[in-house]
Structures are given as C-alpha cells and as structure tokens.
Amino acid sequence: MGLTLFTYLAAAIMIFMALQKKHRGRGPDTRTFRLAALLSAAYAICLATGYFMAESYQDTAVTLLRWAAALAVASYIAFFRLSLTYPYAKRVIPVDIALVALVGTVIWRIVFTSSYLEQVRRTGLEYIRLEGPEYSLFSIAGAAIGMLAVIVFFARAIPLKSRVYRQQLFVISTSILGSIVYGFIIAIYLPQHGFNTIYPIGGLSGLIAVLGVNYAFSSTRLFHTPTVIKTVASRLAILVLFAAPLGFLLGVLMLFRLSMPLVVLAVSAASFLLFGRWADTFAQGRFGSARDEEAREEIEASIAHLDLSTGREDVLGKLAGIMADEFGSSWFSVLSEDDAGGLSRVYPGKEEVVVAMPDSPAIATITSLERSIILKTDVVADPEFALHKTTLLEFIESVSAEAIILAREGRRIVGVFLFGPKRSGADYDALDYKTFQAIYGKLFVVAYYVRHVAREELLDTVEKEIGLADQIVRSMQESIDPIIHPSVDASFICRSTRQLGGDLFDSVRISDDRWFFVVGDVSGKGLNASMSMVILKSMIRTLLREEKDFIKLVSRTNTFIKDHLPRGTFFAGVFGFVALDKGSVYFLNCGIPAIFFRSSGLDTIVEVQGDGKMLGFVRDLEPFLKTRKLALPPGSGLVISTDGIIEAENIRGERYGKEKLVRIIAENKGAGAQEIVDAVLKSANAFTDNKLEDDITMFAINFHGRKEKKS
Amino acid sequence: MTGISIENTERGKYVVLTVNGPINSYTFNELQEKAMKYAGKTDLAIDLAGVSSMTSAGIGVILAAIEDAEAAGKRIFVVSPSEVARLAIESTGFAERFPTVASVKELPA
Numbered sequence: 001m002g003l004t005l006f007t008y009l010a011a012a013i014m015i016f017m018a019l020q021k022k023h024r025g026r027g028p029d030t031r032t033f034r035l036a037a038l039l040s041a042a043y044a045i046c047l048a049t050g051y052f053m054a055e056s057y058q059d060t061a062v063t064l065l066r067w068a069a070a071l072a073v074a075s076y077i078a079f080f081r082l083s084l085t086y087p088y089a090k091r092v093i094p095v096d097i098a099l100v101a102l103v104g105t106v107i108w109r110i111v112f113t114s115s116y117l118e119q120v121r122r123t124g125l126e127y128i129r130l131e132g133p134e135y136s137l138f139s140i141a142g143a144a145i146g147m148l149a150v151i152v153f154f155a156r157a158i159p160l161k162s163r164v165y166r167q168q169l170f171v172i173s174t175s176i177l178g179s180i181v182y183g184f185i186i187a188i189y190l191p192q193h194g195f196n197t198i199y200p201i202g203g204l205s206g207l208i209a210v211l212g213v214n215y216a217f218s219s220t221r222l223f224h225t226p227t228v229i230k231t232v233a234s235r236l237a238i239l240v241l242f243a244a245p246l247g248f249l250l251g252v253l254m255l256f257r258l259s260m261p262l263v264v265l266a267v268s269a270a271s272f273l274l275f276g277r278w279a280d281t282f283a284q285g286r287f288g289s290a291r292d293e294e295a296r297e298e299i300e301a302s303i304a305h306l307d308l309s310t311g312r313e314d315v316l317g318k319l320a321g322i323m324a325d326e327f328g329s330s331w332f333s334v335l336s337e338d339d340a341g342g343l344s345r346v347y348p349g350k351e352e353v354v355v356a357m358p359d360s361p362a363i364a365t366i367t368s369l370e371r372s373i374i375l376k377t378d379v380v381a382d383p384e385f386a387l388h389k390t391t392l393l394e395f396i397e398s399v400s401a402e403a404i405i406l407a408r409e410g411r412r413i414v415g416v417f418l419f420g421p422k423r424s425g426a427d428y429d430a431l432d433y434k435t436f437q438a439i440y441g442k443l444f445v446v447a448y449y450v451r452h453v454a455r456e457e458l459l460d461t462v463e464k465e466i467g468l469a470d471q472i473v474r475s476m477q478e479s480i481d482p483i484i485h486p487s488v489d490a491s492f493i494c495r496s497t498r499q500l501g502g503d504l505f506d507s508v509r510i511s512d513d514r515w516f517f518v519v520g521d522v523s524g525k526g527l528n529a530s531m532s533m534v535i536l537k538s539m540i541r542t543l544l545r546e547e548k549d550f551i552k553l554v555s556r557t558n559t560f561i562k563d564h565l566p567r568g569t570f571f572a573g574v575f576g577f578v579a580l581d582k583g584s585v586y587f588l589n590c591g592i593p594a595i596f597f598r599s600s601g602l603d604t605i606v607e608v609q610g611d612g613k614m615l616g617f618v619r620d621l622e623p624f625l626k627t628r629k630l631a632l633p634p635g636s637g638l639v640i641s642t643d644g645i646i647e648a649e650n651i652r653g654e655r656y657g658k659e660k661l662v663r664i665i666a667e668n669k670g671a672g673a674q675e676i677v678d679a680v681l682k683s684a685n686a687f688t689d690n691k692l693e694d695d696i697t698m699f700a701i702n703f704h705g706r707k708e709k710k711s
Numbered sequence: 712m713t714g715i716s717i718e719n720t721e722r723g724k725y726v727v728l729t730v731n732g733p734i735n736s737y738t739f740n741e742l743q744e745k746a747m748k749y750a751g752k753t754d755l756a757i758d759l760a761g762v763s764s765m766t767s768a769g770i771g772v773i774l775a776a777i778e779d780a781e782a783a784g785k786r787i788f789v790v791s792p793s794e795v796a797r798l799a800i801e802s803t804g805f806a807e808r809f810p811t812v813a814s815v816k817e818l819p820a
Contacts, residue, residue: 523771568775570803572767591804613804617774624804643802647766 005265007048007203014041014207017214029082029089033213036078040206043071047187047203054122061120065129068203069117069138070110072183074103075206076146079176082213083152086172087165087381110138127196139188146180149173163427164377168216175212179205220375220382246271296438299326300566303442312450316347319446323419327432331420333399336450337413346450355399362395367413370546372406373436375428403428405436407447408542415447441535441564448534481509483517483701487580490701491673492519493681495644495692502529503642503695504573506537508544513581516544519699520573520592521642522565523616529695532565539564550577551625554588558621570616573697574609574640583703585630585638590615593643594658596665600635603669605662634705639665639676644696645684656687673700714738717745722815725754727790731761734769734796743772750776751783756818759792765799773809786819788812 018037050064077099084092110116115134122128150173157169187202250264302322306315320332334347341358356362365388371378379385379392396404403419419428483490494503502522507515518540522533539560540553547553554575561569572591579586589595591614597606613624630638641661648656664683668676677700684692715738718729726749734742749755757773759765773789780787789811792800800809812818 521767523767523774566775567778568771568773570767570771570774572803591802593802611804614802617803617805617808643767647764649764653763 003198004048004052004200007044007200010204010207011041011044011048014038014044014210017210020214028091029086030217032078032082032086033217036075036082036213037206037210039071039075039078040210043068043075043206044203046071048200050120051122051127051200054120054127055124058119058121061122062117063111065120066111066117069142070107072206073106073110073138073142073145075209076142076149076176076180077103077106079209079213080145080149080152082172083149083156086153087168106138109134125197127191127199129191139184143180143184146176150177150180162377162380164220164381168219168381171216171219172209172213175216176209178212179207179209182208220378220380242275296435299435300439300442303439303446306446312346313350315446315449320347326435327419327428328422328424328426329419330423333401333418333420334447334450335416335418336447337415343413343416356395361391362398363413365391365395366406366416367408369406372408372440373433374404374406375433376402377427403432403436405440405443407444408538414444414451414538417443417447437564441532444535444538445531448538480505480507481515483507483509483515483578485513485580487513487705488578488701488703489673490699491677492699493677493696495681495696502533503644503697504533504537504571505697505699506540508541510577513579515578517576517578517699518573519576519640519642519697520571520590521644521695521697523568523570523572532569535565536561536571550575550586550588550627551622554590554615554625555620555622558615559619561616562619565616570614572612572614572642574612576640578701580703583632583705585632585701586627587630588625588627590625592640593646594639594641594661596639596662597630598637598639598665598669600633605665607658632703634703637673637676637700637702639680640699641680642695642697644692645680645698648684648688648692650688651691656684660687673702676700676702715741717741719745722756722818723820725756725786725788725815725818727756727758727815729758729761731763733764734762734772735764735766736768739766739768739772742769743775746772746776747779750787751779751785754786755780756788756790756812756815758790758815759796760790762793762796765796767799769796770799770803777808777810786810788818790815790818 014037018034018041046064046068050061050068052061053064054061081096081099084095113132115132116138117129117135118132119130120128153169153173153176157166157173160166160169183202183205186198186205190196191199246268250267253264299322303319306318316334319334323329323332331348333345335343335355336346336352338344338352338354342354342360342363343356344352344354346352369388374392374396376393376396379389379396385392396402399418400420401418402421405417405419406413407415407417422428490507492505494505504518504520504522507517509515518537522529522536536557540557543553543556543560547556557571557575561571570591572593574587574589574592574595576585576587587595589609589612591612592609595607595609597608598604599606608628608630610628613621615621618624632638639661645661646656646658650656660683661680664680665676668679671679677698680698681696684696715730715732715734718731720727720729728742728745728749730742732738746755746757755776757776762769777787787810789796789800789809791814792811800806800811
C-alpha cells in the first residue's frame with residue numbers, strides 16, 4: 001500500500017502547482033494548464049483510491065478506476081489544447097467547444113458504460129482487472145491525443161524566432177512524451193503482462209507533464225548547456241551515493257516486512273533531513289554551482305581591482321575587456337545619466353551621444369521597473385514585463401542590446417550597461433543572469449564613478465587613486481536630505497581615520513514632517529568598505545522607494561548584504577524614522593552600540609538602544625527585528641554613535657567608553673546638535689591624543705516641540 | 712602601536728591559527744591573509760585566547776572565514792576567545808554564528 005502514498009503525494013504537488021500565482025499574465029494558457037494539472041491530480045487520486053478499494057469494495061473501485069481513465073484522457077486533451085496556442089494565449093472558442101464535447105463523450109463511454117472496464121479485484125498485491133471490449137481503443141486513443149500534443153508542440157517550436165519560447169515548447173513536448181511513455185509502461189503495458197505490483201504509481205505520469213509545463217512557464221532564460229550537464233551530474237551523484245543506497249536499504253526492510261510503509265516514509269524523510277544537505281553540498285562542490293561561484297568571484301575581483309585613477313576611457317575600456325572575456329559579448333556599451341536627466345552614451349567613443357531624452361517613454365519605463373537586470377529573452381517571454389513589453393523592446397532594439405543592467409539610485413537611473421549579441425550567436429542564459437547579479441554591486445560603483453567623478457576636468461585637480469575613490473564616497477555622503485524643520489535641529493559626522501571607510505549616514509525626507517535615517521558602519525576598512533558603503537546606501541534608498549514596511553526594508557537590506565556584498569561584510573547601525581508631527585522617533589537597532597536619550601523632564605541621560613542584531617550574519621533577519629518607539633518631548637534629544645568613539649583607546653590602553661560620552665552629552669545639555677557632536681569629537685580626540693583609530697559616525701538631534709513649518 | 716602575532720600549527724585535520732595581540736584596522740590584514748589561505752580549504756580553528764582587543768575589522772575577517780568554510784563544507788571553530796573577543800562576538804547579536812570550543816582539545820575529530 002506504500003506506493004499509493006507516493007501517488008497521493010504527486011497529486012498534492014500537482015494541485016499545488018495548479019494553484020500557484022506565479023503564472024499570472026498568460027491568460028487562457030494559464031487556465032488551460034491549471035485545468036490539465038487538476039485533471040492529472042484527480043486522475044492520480046482516483047487511480048490510487050480505486051486500487052486501494054479494489055480489495056473490499058469492488059464496485060466503488062471500478063467506478064473510481066473508470067473515472068481515473070477518463071480523467072487521464074481529459075488531461076491529455078487539455079495539454080493538446082495548450083499545444084494549439086501556447087505561448088500566445090489566444091482564444092479559439094469553436095475548438096474549445098469541440099474538445100469539451102470530446103471530453104463529455106469520453107466520460108460517458110468510459111465511466112457510464114462497461115466498454116472500458118468491467119470488473120477489478122485485488123488480493124494483497126495481486127491485482128486483476130477485467131477489461132471491457134473498448135479498453136485498448138481508449139488506452140490507445142488517450143495516448144494518441146497526448147502524442148498529438150507532443151507533435152504539435154514540437155512542430156510549432158521549430159519555426160519560432162524566439163529561442164526562449166522554442167526552448168519552452170521543447171521542454172513541454174518532452175515532458176508530455178515522458179508522461180505518456182511512463183503511463184503506458186506502468187498502467188497499461190506491465191499490467192497486461194502480468195506485472196501489477198507497481199500499478200498504483202501509474203498515477204505519477206501526470207506529474208512529469210505538469211512539472212515540465214510548470215518549469216517552462218516560469219523559465220524565461222535559455223539553458224546554459226554546461227550548467228545543465230553539471231546539474232544532471234550532481235543529481236546523479238546524489239542518486240548513486242545517497243538515494244540509491246538508502247532506497248536499497250529500505251527496499252530490503254520492506255522485502256522482509258520489517259517495516260511499515262509509514263515507518264519507511266518517516267525513515268526516508270529523516271534521512272533527507274539529516275543527510276540531504278550534506279549530499280547536496282558534496283555534489284555541488286564537485287559538479288555544480290560551487291565552481292560557477294568561483295568564476296563569479298573572479299570576475300567580481302577583476303572589476304573591484306579596476307584602477308579608477310586612470311580615467312573614464314581607460315576604466316571603461318578595461319571593463320569592456322572583462323565583459324567580452326566573461327560573457328563573449330560582441331560589444332559593450334555604457335550609458336550615463338546626463339545633467340538634463342536623460343541618458344547619454346559615454347562608452348565607446350570620445351564624444352557623449354544622447355540616447356534617450358529625459359521625457360522619453362524609455363526613461364519613464366526603465367525607472368519604473370523593479371528589476372535592474374533585464375535580458376531580452378525575459379522581456380519577450382516573462383509575463384511580468386507584459387505591461388512595458390513594447391516600450392522596452394523598442395528601447396532594446398534601438399540600442400541593439402541583448403542584455404541591459406540598470407544602475408539605479410532611488411528613482412534615478414545613474415547608468416546603464418548594454419551588452420551586445422554574443423559572438424557565438426547564443427542568447428544570454430540563466431548562468432549569465434546569475435553572474436550579472438553577482439557583479440551588480442561592482443558595476444554600480446563604476447556607474448556612479450562615471451556619473452559623478454570621472455569628468456576629465458576633475459582628473460587634473462584631484463589626487464590619484466584614493467583621492468578619486470574618496471570623491472565617490474564624499475559625493476555619496478553629501479548626498480542626503482538634511483533634517484531641517486522648526487521642531488528640531490540635527491547634526492551628524494562621518495569621519496574615516498584613513499580617508500576612506502565604511503561609515504554611513506543618510507537621511508531621506510519622506511514628507512514635510514517625516515524623515516528616514518540610517519546611521520552605521522559597514523565592516524572592513526579602506527576602499528572596499530567605502531565601496532560597500534556606497535552600494536549599500538544606494539540600495540537602501542532604492543528599497544525605501546519600493547518597501548513600505550519598516551521591518552521588511554531592513555530585512556531586504558540584510559538579504560542584499562548577504563547576496564551582493566563580499567563575504568564577511570556586515571553592517572552595524574540603526575534604521576530610524578523621525579515623525580515630527582507625532583513627536584516620536586521609531587527605530588530598529590541593528591547592532592548600534594549607543595543610543596542615548598536626553599530627557600528634559602528628568603534631566604537625565606538614558607541608554608535606549610537595547611539589544612541589536614547586526615545585518616549580514618544570517619539570511620533571514622526578519623524574525624529578529626523589532627521596531628521601538630520613543631516619544632520626544634520638547635527639550636529632549638538623541639545621540640547615536642557607532643563604536644568608533646566608545647572603543648577609542650588612549651596610549652595606556654584605556655577605552656573612552658560610554659561613561660565619558662554620557663558626561664559630555666550631560667555637560668552640553670543646552671547646546672545645539674552641532675555643538676554636541678563637536679564636543680564629543682573634541683573630547684575623544686583629547687582622550688586619544690588625536691589618534692582615533694576607527695571610523696566615527698555620530699548623529700545628534702534635539703527636539704524643540706511641535707511647531708508649524710512655514711511654507 | 713602594538714602588533715599582532717599569528718602562529719600557525721596543525722592539530723589532526725585542523726590548521727590552528729593562534730592569534731595574540733589586538734585585531735583592529737591596523738592589524739586585521741595579517742589575520743585576513745592567513746584565515747583566507749586556509750578557510751574553506753581545510754578544517755580551521757582560530758584561537759583567540761590571546762586577543763587583547765577586537766574591532767569590527769576582526770569580526771569581519773572571522774565571519775568571512777566562516778562563510779568560506781560553510782560554502783566549501785569545511786569545519787571552522789573559534790577557540791577559547793578572550794573576554795574582549797567574546798564581547799565583540801556577542802555584540803553582533805549572532806554569537807551562535809561563531810562555532811566556539813573552549814580549547815583545541817575539544818575540537819571534534
């Protein structure tokens with residue numbers, strides 16, 4: 001009976017796939033797929049239940065098994081219907097009516113007459129069925145309809161211009177063929193030759209087709225053949241080294257009836273939980289993605305090591321060389337935001353050429369996109385792009401690109417990287433997409449450099465190397481919305497001990513009375529830390545535009561650090577939200593060591609930061625995050641500091657510590673925010689004899705009480 | 712400025728890096744160089760008993776080593792962190808991300 005459990009499991013998977021939301025946007029094709037998947041699931045359930053009941057309730061079993069056969073044929077009819085129009089989602093009502101009539105006829109003949117199946121009986125594993133006179137006819141007809149779908153999918157795929165659609169149709173065609181072959185062998189051929197034991201898993205046949213179509217629907221990128229081979233090799237390794245020995249062991253247990261099916265399932269599940277991850281890591285390390293990741297890290301390192309001091313032309317020339325080597329692009333081009341807000345081509349060529357005017361539909365479209373990496377195949381085949389498909393394709397065609405990467409900062413597009421067709425003639429595939437994702441952060445820095453720093457006239461006036469990079473950092477640090485409001489005065493300092501560092505302060509105006517702010521420190525030192533800071537600041541601004549939920553904003557920032565910044569990068573800081581209209585500040589402590597609240601009424605200074613969880617340590621940070629609210633009565637204030645001040649040490653190895661910080665804040669209780677920041681810095685410098693070793697970021701805000709802001 | 716010393720020994724399958732002195736923005740490069748040499752390539756233990764101070768730079772190096780080791784399926788342990796090293800690790804809020812043993816004798820075989 002254990003085998004029927006697998007069939008029920010397959011039915012559950014098919015129902016789950018049918019009800020997924022991700023296939024939205026394909027209209028009638030989605031409905032047809034859902035119908036086919038649900039019919040396949042119903043077939044599996046009827047088959048398994050009918051087989052199960054054939055021992056004691058033969059009449060019910062016959063009815064169920066007849067329904068199973070009718071549903072199997074109906075599911076192939078649904079797949080055939082899909083083959084007629086996919087991927088263009090057309091309505092063909094006369095055909096639909098004809099197919100519904102055909103399904104009705106099939107149900108009538110198979111379920112309500114005995115022409116297909118007359119009787120069944122099962123004793124233990126011995127399963128006997130008395131076939132009706134039209135059993136073979138319906139079996140062959142069902143398979144023939146499925147084969148017709150296979151042929152139509154295959155034939156329609158060949159003339160398609162879009163390679164990704166062609167690939168989708170081939171995948172569907174192959175999976176339906178697999179389903180038919182499997183179903184025929186397990187449910188028809190073997191029982192007719194006296195081998196009935198595995199008959200109940202005949203219901204799994206639909207799963208093969210449903211999995212194939214489900215994959216094809218969601219696949220908008222071409223296979224990368226070496227990746228497919230590596231994936232197959234790693235799966236085979238898991239099969240041979242892990243799954244097969246486990247299956248053999250369980251088989252022996254079953255053979256000697258030492259175990260109940262449920263126990264076998266439990267042992268299987270426990271084995272996968274205990275050893276599955278190990279087996280996957282083992283296989284991936286030898287055949288799979290671990291090797292690809294090494295290659296991605298190499299290209300990241302190549303971009304990170306570009307010498308920005310050599311000038312725009314040289315930097316972009318070298319970047320083009322790296323891209324040509326890695327992706328096999330026939331050409332590579334860079335667009336940068338111009339002063340008017342449009343996009344101009346800055347590479348190749350010495351003269352900037354306007355590609356898109358600020359008010360052009362292309363600019364409006366690409367600024368509204370949520371994705372930053374766009375393959376032409378995605379635009380063609382992914383329903384997510386349906387709304388912008390025409391404009392996007394026009395833009396892509398106008399620049400003759402096959403892939404584009406958008407470097408964005410909030411609503412602005414800082415730069416665009418264009419990749420020409422591959423020299424091999426192939427399209428950009430899923431592996432290329434992953435590599436684009438991996439290098440996105442580094443490309444953003446290059447885009448920012450091109451937009452803000454790499455003006456030829458600047459090259460003569462700034463220092464080389466670190467001076468240039470420092471320009472980027474300073475430019476980013478100065479790019480904030482200062483908190484200016486009659487109710488408050490606020491001030492901050494970001495100071496790196498080595499000119500470059502990961503210290504980060506940003507404030508973004510949300511409304512007349514509300515500001516978002518972030519204070520913190522990105523780990524690491526020097527150029528790497530400052531580049532991570534630049535990327536992170538930009539990403540937080542971008543996420544702030546997309547994400548309304550405070551906790552999710554921080555959680556997504558954490559995910560970005562894990563996925564896109566170098567290994568070992570973390571962020572210790574605080575995310576805050578000042579609501580002056582409510583006289584409150586909301587904050588999420590992510591490892592900031594000091595938030596001091598100065599209470600006007602009690603004339604005391606209280607430490608309020610609580611425990612914090614830094615970003616970059618775990619993939620899912622959301623469960624650890626908790627927003628805190630602090631009322632700001634008139635005369636109160638906040639001082640927030642990273643560890644640079646508190647952990648500063650003097651020549652005797654003594655720490656500056658929180659006590660001294662509190663004392664300085666207390667001594668300056670009537671002072672303005674800028675004076676408080678200056679006083680703390682002066683005190684720390686005096687303590688360390690002007691030898692502060694760590695980056696310093698501090699933010700002070702004094703609340704004067706609610707006052708109307710003059711327009 | 713007080714320097715850092717890193718001693719490199721082998722114990723069973725592990726390479727043990729014994730760190731003495733402060734890990735800060737001036738000294739972390741040396742630890743980074745040695746940790747990156749072994750992390751993910753062999754089982755690694757980083758003995759922090761002799762660490763006199765540790766800033767975020769040191770945490771970053773150890774976190775990167777842990778992530779490299781995890782990605783490659785190798786083992787990595789922090790051994791006997793000094794009080795300041797322990798406090799630095801705990802300040803992240805994720806002390807559990809740093810597998811720790813009390814001495815090199817307790818490293819799993």
